[in-house]
Amino acid sequence: MTLSSRERILKALDHEEPDRVPIDIGGYIxxxxxxxxxxxLKKFLGFPKGDFKIFHAEHMVIDDFVVKRLxxxxxxVRPQPLKDRYKxxxxxxxxxxxxxxxxxxxxxxxxxxHEPPLKEPYKEIxxxxxxxxxxxPVRYEGLEDEAKRLYExxxxxxxxxxxxxxxxxxxxxxxxxxxxxQEFLKDMIxxxxxxxxxxxxxxxxxxxHFGEVLDRVGDYIQIAExxxxxxxxxxxxxxxxxxxxxxxxFDAKLIEFIxxxxxxxxxxxxxxSLYPIIPxxxxxxVDILNPIQPRAKxxxxxxxxxxxxxxxxxxxxxxxxxxxxxxxxxxVKEEAKRVIRELAHDGGYIFAPAHCIQPDVxxxxxxxxxxxxxxxxxxxxxx
Amino acid sequence: xxxxxxxxxxLNGDLNDIESTVVEALKRHRPEEIINDGLIKGxxxxxxxxxxxxxxxxxxxxxxxxxxxALELLRPKLENSDYTSKCSVVFGTVRGDLHDIGKNLVAMMxxxxxxxxxxxxxxxxxxxxxxxxxxxxxxxLCLSALxxxxxxxxxxxxxALEEKQLRNRVKVMIGGAPVTQKYADKxxxxxxxxxxxxxxxxxxxxxxx
Numbered sequence: 386m387t388l389s390s391r392e393r394i395l396k397a398l399d400h401e402e403p404d405r406v407p408i409d410i411g412g413y414i415x416x417x418x419x420x421x422x423x424x425x426l427k428k429f430l431g432f433p434k435g436d437f438k439i440f441h442a443e444h445m446v447i448d449d450f451v452v453k454r455l456x457x458x459x460x461x462v463r464p465q466p467l468k469d470r471y472k473x474x475x476x477x478x479x480x481x482x483x484x485x486x487x488x489x490x491x492x493x494x495x496x497x498x499h500e501p502p503l504k505e506p507y508k509e510i511x512x513x514x515x516x517x518x519x520x521x522p523v524r525y526e527g528l529e530d531e532a533k534r535l536y537e538x539x540x541x542x543x544x545x546x547x548x549x550x551x552x553x554x555x556x557x558x559x560x561x562x563x564x565x566x567q568e569f570l571k572d573m574i575x576x577x578x579x580x581x582x583x584x585x586x587x588x589x590x591x592x593x594h595f596g597e598v599l600d601r602v603g604d605y606i607q608i609a610e611x612x613x614x615x616x617x618x619x620x621x622x623x624x625x626x627x628x629x630x631x632x633x634x635f636d637a638k639l640i641e642f643i644x645x646x647x648x649x650x651x652x653x654x655x656x657x658s659l660y661p662i663i664p665x666x667x668x669x670x671v672d673i674l675n676p677i678q679p680r681a682k683x684x685x686x687x688x689x690x691x692x693x694x695x696x697x698x699x700x701x702x703x704x705x706x707x708x709x710x711x712x713x714x715x716x717v718k719e720e721a722k723r724v725i726r727e728l729a730h731d732g733g734y735i736f737a738p739a740h741c742i743q744p745d746v747x748x749x750x751x752x753x754x755x756x757x758x759x760x761x762x763x764x765x766x767x768x
Numbered sequence: 769x770x771x772x773x774x775x776x777x778x779l780n781g782d783l784n785d786i787e788s789t790v791v792e793a794l795k796r797h798r799p800e801e802i803i804n805d806g807l808i809k810g811x812x813x814x815x816x817x818x819x820x821x822x823x824x825x826x827x828x829x830x831x832x833x834x835x836x837x838a839l840e841l842l843r844p845k846l847e848n849s850d851y852t853s854k855c856s857v858v859f860g861t862v863r864g865d866l867h868d869i870g871k872n873l874v875a876m877m878x879x880x881x882x883x884x885x886x887x888x889x890x891x892x893x894x895x896x897x898x899x900x901x902x903x904x905x906x907x908x909l910c911l912s913a914l915x916x917x918x919x920x921x922x923x924x925x926x927x928a929l930e931e932k933q934l935r936n937r938v939k940v941m942i943g944g945a946p947v948t949q950k951y952a953d954k955x956x957x958x959x960x961x962x963x964x965x966x967x968x969x970x971x972x973x974x975x976x977x
Contacts, residue, residue: 490866490891494917497866497890566869570826571833574781618945619963623824706946710916745917 555613616657811880
């Protein structure tokens with residue numbers, strides 16, 4: 386029996402095997418990067434060049450016909466960015482409404498931190514700082530109607546994307562954008578009370594923002610995404626002890642709050658190697674872990690599935706560091722089979738690349754990846 | 769005793785005490801001794817602890833800051849001494865790439881291992897690398913890239929150095945998340961390391977330090 390996309394994902398997230406492995410494309414962590422790369426993909430698929438939409442720094446909104454062609458089961462809702470909240474300076478420098486300046490170099494894809502505003506690490510500064518107001522209704526215009534429309538008119542799984550315009554990143558990112566990366570990491574050792582005060586303030590804004598969003602879309606979404614990048618390729622950025630001391634209590638409160646507001650599964654995105662804190666995530670109520678970066682230390686899919694698969698679902702897993710950009714068609718097919726073999730049994734898995742797709746990835750590799758997930762993902766998995 | 773204390777203060781990131789300890793140590797030891805047997809020794813253990821997973825970024829950064837505080841006191845006193853660094857190393861993140869955390873970390877470990885570091889920053893063009901090599905005459909160039917999309921710039925830098933006949937003046941080491949030994953071999957780099965501590969070991973072995 387063929388299930389609808391929504392049924393397929395919900396069944397998988399209940400740790401049961403649906404008709405086939407569900408597929409995701411289109412979120413902050415699973416979309417295609419850059420207009421040019423997206424147009425190349427559309428051209429390769431035989432779709433005419435047409436309008437495009439960007440939701441955040443050349444992260445493309447994937448058109449419904451591409452979602453359908455690539456067998457994906459998700460559609461996204463997200464608050465729209467407010468254009469008047471950004472100040473632009475010469476040299477591609479942009480200041481957001483937090484007072485954080487970002488810079489994009491001519492050849493780079495990414496806006497990187499240019500100048501953090503909180504130069505003085507004193508607790509008093511946090512109270513006096515001009516924080517953005519998450520209660521402004523203008524931030525949420527059209528959001529409820531869009532979520533309702535998608536829920537009622539389609540049978541896709543509706544996902545609340547990372548809240549990119551105001552609070553797309555997690556507490557950690559917001560904190561280090563405000564302080565500078567190295568300064569914030571040193572703060573954790575040198576001035577832990579300052580760190581606690583800063584995170585508490587940011588957490589309040591984040592919770593209020595989530596509350597506003599969920600009051601509008603809570604009845605229509607099935608997955609809500611949260612994030613903070615705690616991992617690097619070979620270890621966590623800081624020790625699990627620091628995670629438990631500074632971040633875990635806030636994560637717990639946020640996830641509890643989201644689940645009170647809406648009947649959703651919570652997806653937690655955290656890049657890289659984070660094996661030591663996976664039990665903490667489970668304890669905090671995380672339902673889905675993304676991106677399962679296969680080349681990161683201790684993040685081998687089969688091991689994670691065996692150890693945590695009963696209580697945790699997985700999202701991602703397809704290698705984007707080597708195979709997706711550089712692999713042959715056969716290697717891409719084999720990688721799709723590998724992740725399905727290692728993660729898909731007993732449900733609990735949504736197929737996706739282990740991060741959004743960079744513009745140097747050949748369109749044929751993108752299409753082969755999704756076609757292979759569709760072809761080899763039929764339950765029962767025979768290999 | 770003072771040298772061991774300094775080494776331990778670097779290891780523990782003891783920012784509050786390091787300056788007074790260095791002042792005391794200078795009454796009994798030459799600055800180069802304090803650097804070699806205090807700071808470098810401490811940073812070597814920091815590097816080992818990072819390599820074996822015991823230390824994470826915050827610990828390394830606070831240790832490096834402790835070392836910098838000590839070096840600021842010691843540098844003026846080195847001018848009339850016979851202290852020489854191992855060699856100069858030019859660092860930079862390649863054109864189009866604005867990431868500097870990994871590069872900074874490697875640079876910190878190099879300073880902590882007794883190299884003289886010239887850091888060109890991020891988004892560095894091949895011409896800027898070439899100019900820096902002509903100007904500073906380093907024996908080693910360290911290139912960083914975080915992205916699959918900027919990694920090919922490393923090959924462009926090496927070609928530019930060949931064109932300008934500077935390639936035989938420096939060894940080139942490369943690193944960053946997408947970089948592999950295979951890629952290093954492909955573009956003719958002299959060395960690759962997967963982490964900061966390994967990079968120092970690699971550099972030491974390239975020059976038999």
